Amino acid sequence: AMEKDLNQNSPRIRKIRDNSYPPNTPTSRMNNNNQRDNHPNSPRDYNYSPSSPTARLRWRNRSNEIPAEVKRGNASNVRNLLLGDKNKYRSMWIRTCSSLWMLGGVFFIIYMGHLYIWAMVVGIQIFMAKELFFLLRRAHEERRLPGFRLLNWHFFFTAMLFVYGRILQQQLVNTVSSDRFIYKLVSGLIKYQMVICYFLYIAGFMWFILTLKKKMYKYQFGQYAWTHMILIVVFTQSSFTVANIFEGIFWFLLPAALIAMNDVAAYFFGFYFGKTPLIKLSPKKTWEGFIGASVATTISAFLFANVLGQFQWLTCPRKDLSTGWLHCDPGPLFRPEYYPLPTWIASFSPWKAISILPVQWHAFSLGLFASVIAPFGGFFASGFKRAFKIKDFGDSIPGHGGFTDRMDCQMVMAIFAYIYIQSFIVHQDYSVEMILDHISRSLGHEEQKMLYAKLGDILRHKLQGGF
Amino acid sequence: KTENVSNMHKENTGDAPSAHTPRVRHHRKRNTDVVAGAGKPNGSHLLVNDSSKYKSFLVRAYSTVWMIGGFALIVYLGHLYITAMVVVIQIFMARELFNLLRKTHEDKQLPGFRLLNWHFFFTAMLFVYGRILSQRLVNTVTPDKVLYRLVTSLIKYHMAICYSLYISGFVWFILTLKKKMYKYQFSQYAWTHMILIVVFTQSSFTVANIFEGIFWLLFLLPASLIVINDIFAYICGFFFGRTPLIKLSPKKTWEGFIGASITTMISAFLLADIMGRFLWLTCPREDLSTGWLQCDPGPLFKQETHALPGWISNWLPWKEIYVLPVQWHALCLGLFASIIAPFGGFFASGFKRAFKVKDFGDSIPGHGGITDRMDCQMVMAVFAYIYHQSFVVPESLSVDKLLDQIITNLTLEEQQALFMKLGQVLQEKVIGS
Numbered sequence: 001a002m003e004k005d006l007n008q009n010s011p012r013i014r015k016i017r018d019n020s021y022p023p024n025t026p027t028s029r030m031n032n033n034n035q036r037d038n039h040p041n042s043p044r045d046y047n048y049s050p051s052s053p054t055a056r057l058r059w060r061n062r063s064n065e066i067p068a069e070v071k072r073g074n075a076s077n078v079r080n081l082l083l084g085d086k087n088k089y090r091s092m093w094i095r096t097c098s099s100l101w102m103l104g105g106v107f108f109i110i111y112m113g114h115l116y117i118w119a120m121v122v123g124i125q126i127f128m129a130k131e132l133f134f135l136l137r138r139a140h141e142e143r144r145l146p147g148f149r150l151l152n153w154h155f156f157f158t159a160m161l162f163v164y165g166r167i168l169q170q171q172l173v174n175t176v177s178s179d180r181f182i183y184k185l186v187s188g189l190i191k192y193q194m195v196i197c198y199f200l201y202i203a204g205f206m207w208f209i210l211t212l213k214k215k216m217y218k219y220q221f222g223q224y225a226w227t228h229m230i231l232i233v234v235f236t237q238s239s240f241t242v243a244n245i246f247e248g249i250f251w252f253l254l255p256a257a258l259i260a261m262n263d264v265a266a267y268f269f270g271f272y273f274g275k276t277p278l279i280k281l282s283p284k285k286t287w288e289g290f291i292g293a294s295v296a297t298t299i300s301a302f303l304f305a306n307v308l309g310q311f312q313w314l315t316c317p318r319k320d321l322s323t324g325w326l327h328c329d330p331g332p333l334f335r336p337e338y339y340p341l342p343t344w345i346a347s348f349s350p351w352k353a354i355s356i357l358p359v360q361w362h363a364f365s366l367g368l369f370a371s372v373i374a375p376f377g378g379f380f381a382s383g384f385k386r387a388f389k390i391k392d393f394g395d396s397i398p399g400h401g402g403f404t405d406r407m408d409c410q411m412v413m414a415i416f417a418y419i420y421i422q423s424f425i426v427h428q429d430y431s432v433e434m435i436l437d438h439i440s441r442s443l444g445h446e447e448q449k450m451l452y453a454k455l456g457d458i459l460r461h462k463l464q465g466g467f
Numbered sequence: 468k469t470e471n472v473s474n475m476h477k478e479n480t481g482d483a484p485s486a487h488t489p490r491v492r493h494h495r496k497r498n499t500d501v502v503a504g505a506g507k508p509n510g511s512h513l514l515v516n517d518s519s520k521y522k523s524f525l526v527r528a529y530s531t532v533w534m535i536g537g538f539a540l541i542v543y544l545g546h547l548y549i550t551a552m553v554v555v556i557q558i559f560m561a562r563e564l565f566n567l568l569r570k571t572h573e574d575k576q577l578p579g580f581r582l583l584n585w586h587f588f589f590t591a592m593l594f595v596y597g598r599i600l601s602q603r604l605v606n607t608v609t610p611d612k613v614l615y616r617l618v619t620s621l622i623k624y625h626m627a628i629c630y631s632l633y634i635s636g637f638v639w640f641i642l643t644l645k646k647k648m649y650k651y652q653f654s655q656y657a658w659t660h661m662i663l664i665v666v667f668t669q670s671s672f673t674v675a676n677i678f679e680g681i682f683w684l685l686f687l688l689p690a691s692l693i694v695i696n697d698i699f700a701y702i703c704g705f706f707f708g709r710t711p712l713i714k715l716s717p718k719k720t721w722e723g724f725i726g727a728s729i730t731t732m733i734s735a736f737l738l739a740d741i742m743g744r745f746l747w748l749t750c751p752r753e754d755l756s757t758g759w760l761q762c763d764p765g766p767l768f769k770q771e772t773h774a775l776p777g778w779i780s781n782w783l784p785w786k787e788i789y790v791l792p793v794q795w796h797a798l799c800l801g802l803f804a805s806i807i808a809p810f811g812g813f814f815a816s817g818f819k820r821a822f823k824v825k826d827f828g829d830s831i832p833g834h835g836g837i838t839d840r841m842d843c844q845m846v847m848a849v850f851a852y853i854y855h856q857s858f859v860v861p862e863s864l865s866v867d868k869l870l871d872q873i874i875t876n877l878t879l880e881e882q883q884a885l886f887m888k889l890g891q892v893l894q895e896k897v898i899g900s
Binding site: 386 | 623624626627630634637638641644646649650652653657658660661664714715807810813814817818820821822846849850853854856857858869870873874879882883885886888889890892893896
């Protein structure tokens, strides 16, 4: 469908058609060989300027490592694995370079603090939404529907207001509690936040209906549904990520690091040992890579948690939107416990006891999830790209594709991390004193009285019901 | 002309619920009452010129009366039965919508795919109703010790349970992806999500409305206003309709729209007065019981007296009118119901045109499927909830969140201890200041 609006006879298109999947027949394999000899890496880098829409039409070989196995050309399984790839070293070099840059950038932002991390998440979100909005849009119909892109961004803005308004409510209130006027303004905004967002949404909804054009209904409804799905996918994970950040940078950094670790370890294990294909959806993934990465990820989860858990900057929750240093009592999860080693080990090693932070056990389950279930996010993205015949979601990052390509597993992980934290970690240690303390700290006098009255009602009701 | 003739034929014989297969119908005229008199090109879509409209009118009226009667009975029975009714309506809507864009050919090659839809449906139901009714559930099962512990732990790990269910569905979906059917499967997956969002958003808000508070204001009144708006738009269009309103729904007219708006707002004002006098309808329900309710309705229901301005009171026998403050809120609801809620109907019409479907289903004779009836209700339910949260009850979210934490995490003894200590703290503050 996407080829409809392209000139079928241009030489670029002919090249695409020649190289299209499945390259099983000898002639197409030869064509692939010819093409690939001239352009060892993804032809995307050399044949097209990234800004032209035709560059988005890529055939299904997913990314850089595949090209030259085609030369060996015997069993289709082995062809797709990294093992025999001559040019893989070069593509690995490009990937490593861009990975290092991304890693460096992330470290810098983490050093800067919660607010900057939030800004980074928002930035990533905007890029992802842009990539995805662009993806199934057809240039031909777009010209006849002015203002449709604006509608997408209107919904994006509404979603952003809604999601961050809810999550950062408490933080926002705590930040502005000094100034009376701004406090009133902000608490008024928060109180009516749902109404404001609802009316923005309804305005977008009505605008959509009023711009429905005859004969374009199906396209417009498809775009509307697509917009909603994109916004849900993008905002769910980023909202949970931001909630995790303000709970403590540790809870954001550890899951993200585990996913990156899993990716890198799978890549290297596959590079050296990969033989048996894992799933038809992603032909270059192997069982050896999967299992090796799982083991490596769970072990490194255990170790990372120990290392990261010692920094207060990472483990303290942030209660407002300031950017200064944090000091707090991190809680029982981060206090080391000492386990004496059994005597036969203790006799030949210098350490008599090992100290383990209780949080490391939680990190262990996070690592388990990151290695076993989170890759399904990657499979989903691969399947999606095959279904809609696109090579990558975008091309912002050299060697990796677009932002969505990098974030696909992160999304699944961020949601799991949030739910795990809310269910098993936060609120573990409830006691009457703690709650009383919490009440006196976070509620005003009026609100405390309201709480008292409501609690009284509920208790009275329960006691009556028991008789 | 042949299209018109086939319309008449289809509408007179083919809309009986037994005609299941032609659900994808190819002509665009939406409902049974739009049968054009042959040979009238412009006025052919308006009801005024319709000759067999009286027959279709009877069919519609008959099923309307049945629906209203059933609804009134369920309302009489109580909150729990209404929730059950909402759940049943939801199941039917989801079924209609799931069936809508399914292609039987591909489906045969994918056994167990329909099961995946219902798995997600069940997960969504657990999630949505778990959140809304968790407070009430805890209040219902207090007396029994073991059950209480079970229920509180279920509620505590509720999100984790729902998430695991969702992820297992997600993994299942990926493992059943078949080559050459990727696009169909992904579209179905996206379609399932959209359906569940649409169906569950409105029903969750509806159920929240039912239990949250002023039951009639949040649930009965909005639903009735939508019905009144529909009926009066139909009647006003029937008698006065001339100017078409919007290209999407050719049988809607400006006269119908404006007439219905005025009628709806007036009836909102009056209905609020009538309904506000019954305590059964006004008290919030704190648990899942079905008995009678007693409470203090609050300042919204205390009558205020407004003196009529001099020039009106000269010709009327009444010097002043009694208005419950809640009636002004009802007026806002009426305004929304008449002006913005119809856009839900336009959306559904546009959707049906886009995908060349005549009706979402055929469960209700004369009206189409359940989704056809619920399209405007959905927009209204969400608005009613948000309006109530923002303007009627000024509640603070942090208080509720803390209260939730207290209820779910502390035992009864601890809660009582907290209550006493908090009382002491507040007393000290009052004395101190």
